[in-house]
Each structure stands twice: as structure tokens, then as C-alpha cells.
Amino acid sequence: MTNRRALLKGSAALGGAAMMLASINREARAEGDPIPIGSALPLSGYAAADGIEFRNGLELAAEEINAAGGILGRPIELHIEDTKDMGADVVTQAIQRLIDRHEVPAIINGYNTGTNMVEMDVAADNDVIFVHYNTLISHNEKFKSDPERYYGCFQGDPPEYYYGPGCLLFLKNLIDSGQWQAPNNKIAIVPSANEYSVVIANAVKAQAEEYGFTVSLFETVPFPTNQWGPTLAKLRQDPPAAIIVTHFLPQDLAQFMVQFLTQPTNSLVYMQYGPSLPAFREIGKEAVNGVIYSTTIGCLPDEFSAGYRQKYREKFGPNSAFITGSQTYDGLWHYALSAAIAGGPGEPFDREQIEKVAAAMRRLIYRGVNGTYRCDPDGQSGYCYPTQIGDPSLGMPHQFLQHQDHTTDPRLIAPEFYATHRFVLPPWFKA
Amino acid sequence: MEILGPVLVAGITTGALYALATIGLSLVWGALGMLNMAHGALLTIGGYAAFTLATLLGAPWPVAVLAPVAVGALIGAAIYLLVAQPLLARAPRSFETNVIIATFGVAIALENAVLLIFGGQPFGQSIALPGHLQAGGIFVPWQNVLIVAVVLVLMAATAFFLARTRAGRAIRATAQHREAAQLLGVPVGRVYLQVLALSGGIAGTCGLLVSSITQLSPTLGADPMLKAFIMCVVAGLGNLPGAIGAAFVLALIEAFASYGLGARWGFPLLLAIVILVLIWRPDGLFGRAAVRRL
Numbered sequence: 001m002t003n004r005r006a007l008l009k010g011s012a013a014l015g016g017a018a019m020m021l022a023s024i025n026r027e028a029r030a031e032g033d034p035i036p037i038g039s040a041l042p043l044s045g046y047a048a049a050d051g052i053e054f055r056n057g058l059e060l061a062a063e064e065i066n067a068a069g070g071i072l073g074r075p076i077e078l079h080i081e082d083t084k085d086m087g088a089d090v091v092t093q094a095i096q097r098l099i100d101r102h103e104v105p106a107i108i109n110g111y112n113t114g115t116n117m118v119e120m121d122v123a124a125d126n127d128v129i130f131v132h133y134n135t136l137i138s139h140n141e142k143f144k145s146d147p148e149r150y151y152g153c154f155q156g157d158p159p160e161y162y163y164g165p166g167c168l169l170f171l172k173n174l175i176d177s178g179q180w181q182a183p184n185n186k187i188a189i190v191p192s193a194n195e196y197s198v199v200i201a202n203a204v205k206a207q208a209e210e211y212g213f214t215v216s217l218f219e220t221v222p223f224p225t226n227q228w229g230p231t232l233a234k235l236r237q238d239p240p241a242a243i244i245v246t247h248f249l250p251q252d253l254a255q256f257m258v259q260f261l262t263q264p265t266n267s268l269v270y271m272q273y274g275p276s277l278p279a280f281r282e283i284g285k286e287a288v289n290g291v292i293y294s295t296t297i298g299c300l301p302d303e304f305s306a307g308y309r310q311k312y313r314e315k316f317g318p319n320s321a322f323i324t325g326s327q328t329y330d331g332l333w334h335y336a337l338s339a340a341i342a343g344g345p346g347e348p349f350d351r352e353q354i355e356k357v358a359a360a361m362r363r364l365i366y367r368g369v370n371g372t373y374r375c376d377p378d379g380q381s382g383y384c385y386p387t388q389i390g391d392p393s394l395g396m397p398h399q400f401l402q403h404q405d406h407t408t409d410p411r412l413i414a415p416e417f418y419a420t421h422r423f424v425l426p427p428w429f430k431a
Numbered sequence: 432m433e434i435l436g437p438v439l440v441a442g443i444t445t446g447a448l449y450a451l452a453t454i455g456l457s458l459v460w461g462a463l464g465m466l467n468m469a470h471g472a473l474l475t476i477g478g479y480a481a482f483t484l485a486t487l488l489g490a491p492w493p494v495a496v497l498a499p500v501a502v503g504a505l506i507g508a509a510i511y512l513l514v515a516q517p518l519l520a521r522a523p524r525s526f527e528t529n530v531i532i533a534t535f536g537v538a539i540a541l542e543n544a545v546l547l548i549f550g551g552q553p554f555g556q557s558i559a560l561p562g563h564l565q566a567g568g569i570f571v572p573w574q575n576v577l578i579v580a581v582v583l584v585l586m587a588a589t590a591f592f593l594a595r596t597r598a599g600r601a602i603r604a605t606a607q608h609r610e611a612a613q614l615l616g617v618p619v620g621r622v623y624l625q626v627l628a629l630s631g632g633i634a635g636t637c638g639l640l641v642s643s644i645t646q647l648s649p650t651l652g653a654d655p656m657l658k659a660f661i662m663c664v665v666a667g668l669g670n671l672p673g674a675i676g677a678a679f680v681l682a683l684i685e686a687f688a689s690y691g692l693g694a695r696w697g698f699p700l701l702l703a704i705v706i707l708v709l710i711w712r713p714d715g716l717f718g719r720a721a722v723r724r725l
Contacts, residue, residue: 044543046650048551193695221694224654226645229441230690230697233434251553251646262563262570263437283555283646319552 017333017366018068024340025069034077035070035345037062037332038098038107040119045085046224046249047113049279050324054110055080056316057325060308061332071339076332079104087114095122095130104128105345105354108331110324111135113194117142120153127351128152129358131335133297133327137161137199140379150380152358156331156373157297158384158396160196163246164203166387166398167270167294168211170414171242174268179423183266186216186240190231192223192247200246200272216240221247226255232263239265250274253291254284261287264428268292276323281406290426293410294400296384297370299326301412301420305369330368338364371397371418385415392417436569438690439683444575444644446682447582451637452659453666453674454589455630460663461671462606462626463519464527468534469510470634471656472541477503477635478556478642478651479545486557495558499635507631510537511624519623546649556642578640585633586675592629593671602626661701665708667715677716 039058042051058078066075079102081094091112098104099122106129112119117138123130129152132139137159143150171187174180187208191201201218208215216238219231225247235243245256253274260269274280275293299305299322308329312322338360339345346353365374374394376383385395392415400414404424411421452474459467477499485495514533519526560573593599604612605622613619634652641655659674662681666673681701689697708716 044546044551044649046648048546048649049553050551052551219694222698225694227441227445227686227689229437230686231694233437233690236437237434251648254555255645259437259572262572277552279553279646283553285555319550321552 017337017368018064021065021071021337021340022068024337025072032070032072032074035074035339036077036079036102036104037335038079038081038095038102038104039109039328040081040083040091040094040098040107040112041110042084042086042112043080043082045083047086047111049250049277049321050110051083053316053321053324054328056312056320057110057327057329058108058332060312060315060325061329061336065333065336071336072344074345076336083112086112088116088118091115092118092122095119096126099126099128099348103347105347105350105357106131106335106339108328108335109133110328113196116195120150123153124149124151126348127354128348129335129354129361130154131156131331133157133331135160135196135296137379138195140376140381143380144378147380152354153380154358154361154375155379155381156327156334157370157382158376158388158398159379159381160200160296161203162296162384162387162398163200163272163294165207166296166384167204167244168207168213169387170294170400171213171268171270172211173414174423180268180425182241183239184241185213186238187213187242187244188217188219188235188240188267189215190217190219190221190243190245190247192221192225192252194223197223197246197248197272201244204244204246213241223247224249224252226252228256228259232256232259235260235267236263236265240267242268242270244270246272248273250277250280251283254280254282254288257284257287257291261428266429268426270294275403275410276401277321278319281403282319284406286406288403288406290424290428291403292400292413292423293402294398295323296396296398297327297382298323298399299369300371300397300399300418301409302418304367308369326369330366330370330373333368334361334364334366334373337366365394367393371395386417435690436567436571438686440569440571440575442683442686443679444578445686446679447579448637448641448655449658449662449682450675450678451582451585451633451640452655453662453678454586454671455633455637456656456659457663457666457671457674458589458602458626458633459630462602463515463623465515465530466527466534466660467510467627467630468531468656469537469541470630470659471652472538472545473503473506473631473634474638474641474652474655475545475647475649476506476541477638478647479549479638480635481558481639482554482556482642482647486554492558496639499639500632501635503631503633503635503638504628505631506541507627507629507634508624510534510631511627515623515627516620542649549647549649551649553646553648556639556647558639559643572644574643578644581636581640585636589629589633589671598622598625661705663715665705665715667712667717670715670717673715673717 041054062076083091109132111134131154139155189201191197271293341360342356362375373382383389383395389395401410403410413423480498480502481495484490484498563570563572601617662674662678666677685697688700
């Protein structure tokens, strides 16, 4: 169990956050009435791997926050509902149950798919804070449709839309800097049949020409999928300079690489999110070397997050994915600080207090282990650096990483400000 | 051919796996009139059983590949003794409906047990052949060759068992007419136990093979289970040879439709064919109403 002294002494990862919370709490111990915090996560079903990491992130953050005195002396008590295979009906019912049974003033989620952002309506109807990492532009659109109603809804990271221009900018930079000589200007885009994947693919497709690329193939695959033979046959028919796979399940992406490498083409392979998870390397093994991926949210491999990463793996095992747990970890910390600044978390239907917490969340620029969260008022999502904003201290980094050795963690190769390694040509490239 | 080769390989491999998943489901359906909704979970457990022995316990591969057979057979037998047999004994008239719900519950319990024990992160199956065969510009991974070979052997062995052995004849007799078989001295209870154990063993092996070209996850068996169900319905409930044929044909159609029409159209086309077949022949291509044959 972490105690207050050890927390403040030993946790570089928490940095100012713990100090700030402890300072607000003064000498308060987390001994008051618990503050129930809800979370609706996919703990079983196909996204269980991520759901479990989201729960881990919440547990670690709650433990640290409570060690720092909780929120104004009141400890956080987590209540988690399983959203299984997700979908609007299951997720909204889970959130409503959390509010009805436990009177949670805030829901801190990871992601849930297939909800059409209907969670925002549940949060709005009950006047609770709702933080999530669905990474969807539809959050922004819904928020903008009625900011008064959705005042308490926050997306903890930039929406998926920024993957599109961010990826094209990255590829163009590789060419311009001479790190990659593209054999042609063709790109193939392979989304899967889900909103997240399709929005990214469409964003790439819509802006490809602006960055000097032509889309030679746009092939939507089922979700989930692991038989890539027909898609690979099309790719080999007209080899593009880059293959952009916006499907995101790690096991399926690993299979893509295993099957691609039986007859590789001289194409860069860029993938979405999945390669950030340990399962991608574990399943694909050496076949993953050379793969590039990016994420608009993920624990940075820097000194600031070292303490968090170490603590996470000590607590949840060497195979745990701190890069996923970091999302809810930062989300809960940001909320706790904001609630403390606002003078307390409030409770459902206490709009006056919940609005104060929401206002504090909008004002507080929070440097977490994923980088900087600053709320974009035009959509209430995180700002994206560098595609949306040029100042790294005011936006969450859109990180580009490359698997260069499957036995170690992937290397951060962009953006330049955070990069720890240089891009290398994939091993399947033939001279 | 260089381009279409991978499509053909994908179609045949998938067809082989569908066929193997279908055998177990169709056997139980044909013999007991029981739709075993836990069949997919048995696939999952088979994959994890091999993984546990080979990767976690370091057992040699000949031992590890037998684990899915043994574990699948044991759980199959347990499903009969603990679920199917009591339901059949107490409410034989509503058995076919009740057992669907009951085995659905078993499936959820088994999947969640896997989730609790192994966690949600997917794993790679360590028992797999590396490398590939190159023939006429077509690259065929050795693992795919192995899968097709194992499936063909298992299909032949199952056919031999059903056609030429005493136990197999008892299963077929029970499938054709339970009461008549019982009057002729066939121990129906034991036959059912054998069928579920055999089906479980085949499902376990199928799980190992599926995981060798995909991954291990608690939902590993869900897709093969769905496809096996479709094949059984298309062929006619309980018609084993028909189901195997349907598995290969539909898998090839799915693969070539994915290539020709786009990857997302493969499965919808498959379902469209199923609907058309059922409109044309409501009891399936080879099915006969109220008659079960193995």
C-alpha cells in the first residue's frame, strides 16, 4: 500500500500532480466519506485486453490519489461495470447503473466501441462528468451540437481524425528529409468496418493529394479479421509505396505482417494503435520488425513517465500494457485535481457543482504520462500536437513509433521534439 | 496465379478449419439433436491447453498437441454428464430447446474461466510450423499445409470410426432412431457420452489449429462456431458429409468474393447464400425433415 510520504518522496512520474493534490488537501487524510467513481469498461469480450488495462490504470491512479489525501480528504472508491462486447445499449445501461446504484459524480472510461457517443446523453441527463478515450471526432460534433447540454463530457485525447493528416505529414517528412525514397506516390488504405477505423481512413483518403500521394487501393475488411489472403493479393497486384492499415486489433495486425512477409512488397507498413500493445509483438515476433504505428494517446517513453511504468509493471505484471492503462490513469488524475480545485466532486444532478468541476477540467492544463492534455473548447477533446497545434506544451503528442527489434519496446521516431530514435528502413525492403 | 494463389490458399485453409469445426457440431447435432453452444468454447480451451503445455510448462510438442484432444474430450464428456444427461432425463420433450440455453451458459462460464486464468491479452500459439513452400510462384506456408493435412486425416478417421467400428455403428443407429436403437440393446447413454467426448476432442484439436494461424484469445472459438453453425444449416442438420462439403465450398466462395468484390463482402455473401439455400430447401441442401443421418 502506498502511503502519503512514500508517494511524495518517490514518485517522479506523478511530478507536480501529486504535489498539487497534496497541497490542495493540506494535511487532510483520505478518511472522509468515499467518493464513488464509475467506469464502464469492456472487461470481457474481444476488447477485454484493453479493458483490463484501463481498470489497472484506474486502480493505480486511485491508490496514488488516496495516498495523497484523496479529493479534499475523501478517498476515491472505484465502481466498475463490464460492457462486454460494448454497443450503445450495453454501455448506456452500465453507466446508468453506476449512477443509480452508486451515485457516481464522474465516469472515467477507456474506450467503448459502437456507442455512437450516446454515453454523452446519459452523462448529460444525470449531470455527471464523463471522461473517455473513444478517440472519435463524433464526440466533438456532438459536443458542438449543444455545448450547454454536454458541458461535462470530455474526450481525454485528440479525436481519430488527426491520424489522417498526421500520418500523411509523417510520410511526407520521411521523403523530404531523405530518410525514405518512395518507389512511387501510391498509398493503399485498409480500414476495417468500424467508425474509428473508417474515419481515419477517410481522412487519409481525403487529404492524400494535398501531401502528394495517390490512393491506389481502399479496401475495407471485416472487423475483426485475420484472413488477409484476398487483401494481400490485391496489394501485391499493384504494390504501393505505403500500406496504411487503420484496423486496430493487435492480433489481427500481427497476422497481417506474418502473411504479408511470405511475399513482401517494397512498401512501408503503417498501422493503427494495435502495434502499441504487447500482443502484437508476442504474436508477430520478428515479422513485426519495421512496422510503423502511431497513437494520439499513449504513455511516452520518457524520464517523466519512468516511475509510472515501473510501478505499473510491478503491480500488474511484466506483460501488462502500461501504454493502455496510462489513459485512464491520466484521466482519473486530471479529474481528481480538477474536482479538488473546484471544491469537491459534487453528485449526480448537482449541476452547479458539476459545472465547477467541468470548468476546472477545461482550465487545467495537465501534463500526464501521455503528454499534455489541454482541452480544445471547440469539441472538448485534447489538442493534437503537431498536426493541430505547434506548441508541444499545449497539445498531446501524436506519437510515431517503429518496431525495430521485436524483443524490445518500439522506438519513438516522431515528432522530433519527443523522438528517441531515427526511422530505419524495414527489413523486407529489397534494394 | 501468383496473385490468386494466396486467395486459394486462404480459401482452402479456412475451409479445412470450418470443416473440422463443423464435424464436432454436426456429430452432436446428428446424434443427440443437441445444438452445443459451448462448441466454440471447447475450441478456445483446446488452443489454450496446447499453449499451456508447450509454452508455460515447456512440454515437448507431441505431448502438447495431445492436450487439446484430451481436455476437449474431458469437457465434452462433462457437458454430457452434468448438463445434457440431466436435461434429457427430466424433460426429453423440451430437451432440444433447453440444451441450447444450458450450453450457452456453459460457453459463457468457460470463456470467462479462460479470461480469469489467462487474462484478456491475446497470445501467439507456439506450436506452429515455420517457413513456406514455393510452387509455381505460389507461396504456401507450411502451417497451412499441415492444417489441411491434419483435417483430412481427422475427417477420414472420423468417417472410418462411424462407418466401420462397433461404436460408430451404435452412434449411427442412435442418430437414426433413439428408441429403436435402445430396444436393440444399444446403450444410448454411453453412446451420447462417446459422441460428446469425440466432438470435444475434435473441437480441441480445431482450436489448436485455428490458434496456430490466428491467436489465442478468450473469444477464439466464436467465429469458427458461427461458421460451423452456418455450414451445418446449409448442409442440413446433422448431415456430416454434406457439412464438410459445404464448409470447403463456402469458404472458397468467401475467399474469392473477398478478393473480387472486396474483403467486406465475403461474409455477407456467405449469409446471402445461406438465406437463398434455406428458401430453396428449408431443410438444407442434403437435409431431410425429421431424419438425422451421420
